[in-house]
Amino acid sequence: MAAPVQAALPAGAPVHHVLLISVDGLHGSDLAHFASAHPDSTLAKLRDEGVAYTNAHTVVPADSFPGLMALVTGGTPAVTGVYYDDSYDRSLAAPGSDCSKLGTRVRYDESVDTGKQNVIDASKMPRDPKNGCVPLFPHAYLRVNTIFDAVRDAGGYTAWIDKHPTYEIVQGPSGHGVDDLFLPEIGANYEGMNNVSTTEITGSLAKTERYDAMKARAILNQIDGRTHDGSKDAPVPNVFGMNFQSVNVGEKLHGWRDADGNLTPGLDAAIGFVDRLLGGFVQELDKKGLRDDTLIVITAKHGNGPIDRALLHKIDSDKLEQAVRDAAPGALAQITVDHGALIWLKDPSATAKIAAALRAHAKELGIRDVLHGTRLARLFPSPTKDSRTPDLVVVTRDGVIYTSPNDGKLAEHGGFHDDDTSVALILSSPRLAGGRRVRYPVSTTEVAPTVVSALGLSPDTLQAVVREGAGILPGVNWTSPHALAQNEAGGTRVGP
Helix, strand or coil, rough: CEEEECCCCEEEEEEEEEEEECCCCHHHHHHHHHHHHHHCCCCHHHHHHEEEECCCCCCCCCCCCHHHHHHHHCCCCHHHHHCCCCCECCEEEEECCCCCCCCCCEEHHHHHHHHCCCCECCHHEEEEEHCCCECCCHHHHHHCHHHHHHHHHHCCEEEECCCCCHHHHHHHHCCCCCCCECCCCCCCCCEEEEECCCCCHHHHHHHHHHHHHHHHHHHHHHHEEEECCCCCCCEECCEEEEECHHHHHHHHHHHHHHCCCCCCCCHHHHHHHHHHHHHHHHHHHHHCCCCHHHEEEEEEEEEEECCCHCCCEEEHHHHHHHHHHHHCCCCCCEEEEEEEEEEEEECCHHHHHHHHHHHHHHHHCEEEEECHHHHHCCCCCCCCCCCCCEEEEEEEECEEEEECCECCCEEEEECCCCHHHECCCCCECCCCCEEEEEEECCEHHHHHHHHHHCCCHHHHHHHHHHCCCCCCCCCCCCCHHHHHHHHHHHCCCCCC
16 A cells, blocks of 8 residues: 555645656647647647646746746746756856955856766855855755645645755755755757767667656656665655656657657657656555556656757857857856857956957858847846846857857757757646646746645745746646545636
């Protein structure tokens, strides 16, 4: 028998378990094409029996770190303070320093591993001059609490599985939001590189699938009332989940057939692999008598693009960086590139000069727009008031990726394009009025308040929700008798 639900959570909640799955890279169009070709698949059934959002978008920049924070906090980078896993903070000091000089690159990617499983190298962490110059780990970098904090504070049991040790950021500022945390390192970003060995996991779809299957087994252990490694009895988590990487890698290695997003055989197979693992979760929930009491959320931290391969144009990232250096020598502090670019400066007075230079070379640098000043402030806090906001944001033309010349991947994320931000989103539970499509725009920031509400908690337990006002996803209508009171009290919106 599964371990009992933690009694401190509201007994009359719509459900007592939420399984949150990020199929990284999965667009709404990918889901539609796959479900059409495979009507008996798990994804097709969950979509058709649940509430499907056909116009869902993640936050910008559309990268894994800010994308995950949107899902688990309900906030954009403006309140989470998380713009990328490789960014900059004007108020922190460099790793290993004495904090006498402020302003440092902040790296929370695989480069800060110790080499030991699931261990971050403290010597590679930025240092916090406001707290005795101690190393600042990712969870302490996050400015708002998470769904895991909220559920655990209410007496619930929590779990999460992700791809790098730095994803301990989901612990939230408390540092202990997740009871059962499993963060096996997936390896460096060598997707599709022509000049390196494919020993790295993400250089091979087969290796990525084995990695995903290993993490999926951990979810099955948790459904069975065990810890992720199966070694101990534990409550079935009230909120738990993981990310899959196979679709992300499949998109980068195989791409799409055409501009309409029809799937290549390789990408179809990658989605099919994840679909079978998802089917295993549903079967195990049924086996344990938990399906009726579980809300399954399937979405993605980010998309990938360009979907239209004819638009793909790779530009050496060194050329962009050199253009910034030529415009204002010595001003550049940090530049982060992918399907766009974020630029931080040591000398903010050079912002306008650099923006003008980039616009003057827009054609050869693949630039559609350069945001700074008041236009940037429409998205994020002013860099004069927030230590983490980039001074400039480069929005590329559709399909332009800043990368090395030898990079063989067909798609990337991290930008502001629709291909980056458009994601699949499904809610499925026997207690939901299902079989619905919501076609107007929704944000993945609405997932977090929906999750805590489904567990009987107020969305206002999430600090980002209070600050930015993300609401519960529309069309969430609970049908079981004990959940109807929640609908009447919460006044959830109904989609068309």
